[in-house]
Structures are given as C-alpha cells and as structure tokens.
Amino acid sequence: MARDVDDLADRLDRDPEFRILRVAELSRAADLSSCERYHVGDLIRVPRTGGAWSLGVVSGRTRDGLQIILRIESGALKFKELTADRVIETNPLKLGDVIQLEEGRFWVSGLDEDGDMLVLADDGSRVDPAALRRRLALRLGGEAETVQMSGEDLARLRAVARGDPSQPRPKDRGMYTPLESILEVNTQLGLVAGNRETDTVFGLQSPFATASLHTNKGENYKSWNEDAGALFADKKGRIYVGVFDQAGGEGEDENFRGAASSIAAKSLFDRMQAVARQDGDEAAVETALIGAVRDAHEAILARGKGEVSTFVGARIDGRRAVVLNVGDSGVVRYSSAGELITRTEPQGFGRLLLEGVGMLRDGARLPKHEIYRWDMGPGEWLVFGSDGLFDSKLGLEAIGKIVAESGDSRAATRKLRDLISSRMKTKEAKPDNLTILIVRVQGP
Known part of the structure; x- marks a missing residue:
C-alpha cells in the first residue's frame, strides 16, 4: 500500500x-x-x-x-x-x-x-x-449540471490509456489572453460582484496593456465582500476596467450582499459591451460611462434600501485612457519607474462619502462625476482601487514603488494584496473590503 x-x-x-x-x-x-x-x-x-x-x-x-x-x-x-x-x-x-x-x-x-x-x-x-x-x-446547451454519483460509489477507479500529444510552450504563464481574440467574438467578462471574491489574481494581456484584478472581503472586517471589480477586453485588445465599493452603513440587504456595487459593475459591463460591439470611439466611451452611472443610479434608487456605491470605470485603448470617477474609489497614474504622475480626485473625506451612485444630493438627478483623458507613455501604470487600498496608510509614493519593483501587473497586484492584508490583520491598515486592479501599458 x-x-x-x-x-x-x-x-x-x-x-x-x-x-x-x-x-x-x-x-x-x-x-x-x-x-x-x-x-x-x-x-x-x-x-x-x-x-x-x-x-x-x-x-x-x-x-x-x-x-x-x-x-x-x-x-x-x-x-x-x-x-x-x-x-x-x-x-x-x-x-x-x-x-x-x-x-x-x-x-x-x-x-x-x-x-x-x-x-x-x-x-x-x-x-x-x-x-x-x-x-x-x-x-x-445550458450551464453546468450537478453531478449525481452512480450506484457503485465505492468502486476503485481504473487507469486508462491516454494519448500523449505535445503541449505548447506558454508565452506568459501569468496573464490571460482574451479568449475572444482566439474565438473571434466581442468581449470577455471578468466580473466579480455580488459578495464574490477572486481566488487569486485574475489577469489579462492584450497588444495594448496587461491588467490584473483581485478583490476580497479584507481582514478584521465584515464576513462578506461589498466591493466589486470588472476587467475584460474586446477582440481588438482594448481593455475595460471598473472598481466599485458599496459604502459601509449606507443601506444593507441581507439577501443580496453588495447589491449596489454589483449593479454598478453590471451596468458598466453592459454599456461597455455595446461600445465594443460597435467599435465605439472615445466619445462613445464617455457617453457609455455616463450612461452606466445613470443606469446604476436609477436601479439602486429603485431598490429603496438606501444603498450607495462608488464607481470608477475606464477604457484603455493603445496609449489613451478614458476614466470616469464617482466617489472615493479611484485611479492613480504612475510612470514606468513608479513615480506619481496624477490621480483622480476623490469625492470623499475620511469615512465621509461626498458623491456616490444611488446618493441623492441637493436635488440633483445624477451624482456628480469627473472624466479624465490621459495620454499614456510606454510602461506607465494605472492603479485602480477601493478605499481598502487607498486607506491602507501605505501612501501613494510607496504604492508606486511597490508596483514598479514588481515588474508586471499580476505580481504587483499580488504583492499589494499580501502586504495590505497583513497590515489589516495587525490593524496597521484600516480593515475594509479590498479591491486592487492594476493596468500596465505595453512598452514600445
């Protein structure tokens, strides 16, 4: 034996x-x-x-x-x-x-x-x-079914003869190539929402950029995840991303944890999928991002549970990034060496959220949003995150250094995840749900 x-x-x-x-x-x-x-x-x-x-x-x-x-x-x-x-x-x-x-x-x-x-x-x-x-x-034809075991439950399995074709050599073990660029369809869904977490780090690569996403419930915090993340690419390799953080204490549904952030993430995906199918230009992207905010805002308000979510979404097309931000999630832009270039302006102060999807302010029909248009240089980084990242007390300069030293978006996401999770355990960082999404523009 x-x-x-x-x-x-x-x-x-x-x-x-x-x-x-x-x-x-x-x-x-x-x-x-x-x-x-x-x-x-x-x-x-x-x-x-x-x-x-x-x-x-x-x-x-x-x-x-x-x-x-x-x-x-x-x-x-x-x-x-x-x-x-x-x-x-x-x-x-x-x-x-x-x-x-x-x-x-x-x-x-x-x-x-x-x-x-x-x-x-x-x-x-x-x-x-x-x-x-x-x-x-x-x-x-349909989704996976539940397996029912046969009557011979205790039977020992027998080895079977197999062919032995030669497997290909991996181009890059760390990054996914969008399946659609192989199967010739429009968009790939990498949507993590509705009290879901990524097991490890989800990554994509395209001719324009590499990108990686991780989201989890955090340490010493709630037993569920109210953050959401989106990362997908179209057939041409343009990358679409989003980070959404349901504001703590701003409404809650025990039957649907993270409902507001999930609605926001799905709204982004639906609008961006339409842009990808129509090969939309930059103006179409901006219109779609604003439309996604409107869709999510109205859907969250219709639920009537007082829920609110941040919303940061973007498309990276070659060296051009278009970003829309609502709330205190955001994105920081770094040089290839990890030096801070610019960032979105957070619409919040400490634990006070000043703007959010699903929030009614001064009778305004929609939350205030800001749009950013950036011409990216080769090797530059975009670091998206919920406040689990940006309230970790690491500082933006330290985040940039970690990212640059990591060398690629997957390793950078993993390193930040591990460091911040450790800091949450020891209360060096504010306990919270944690979402990190990093994009690196391809070099020349």
Missing part, C-alpha cells in the same frame, strides 16, 4: 498525461470535470485552508466524491476528500484534457504559482479556464 501511495505521489512531479477531448462527445457541461471522468493517477486542483491551492493526485473514489493525495509544505503526504460538487466547483476543467474545438485546441496543462489553472491555446497564449468553461457550456 505504501508503495502504491508513493507511486501515485510521484505523479505530482510530472506533467499531466494529455488526452484529446472532443466537445461533441460530451452531453452536458458537467461532464467537463465530473467525478466519473477522473481515474486513479489523474492530477486535480485541490483547495487548501487559508485560500491556498495545491496539486493533488486521485487515489480512489469515496461515497460522495474522490479521494486525493497531496503533498503539504513539510513534504509529507496527506489524504483529502472532495465531494462531487466540490470537484466541479474547484476544477472548471480537467487537468490533462486537450479540448478540441473547430477554432483550435486548448491544453489544460497544470497549475501556476498562485494555484490557478494553466490553460494554453495552441500558440502558447494563456486563457481563463472559467471563461472557456462558460463558452463550452453554451455550446453544450
């Missing part, structure tokens, strides 16, 4: 054994990563305590799911069980699959240093596994 365990554990140090998966052979989206598709020796993504992720290897089947072997920090082996539902929830795709579509193949290659799935197109471009799963679910 010990030898069997050691033999299985050796799989953790090797690449998956790849097998071609033809989507036409599947009957439902749940088949993409259902327990029935896992066999002894298969690699699998496993959640750990504290939000960490590890690579595991399947050792058998339990009554409710799979038994997994993983290696902990000390090097020792540990057994863990995953229910069938948890397998689908944590593994949007199955490691080792080569997903064959008419447009090309996608390789589910492993995990990166953050524990995110590494999925590569044939040319080595990295794509978002959740976005690819959503696309496959649509092709299969």
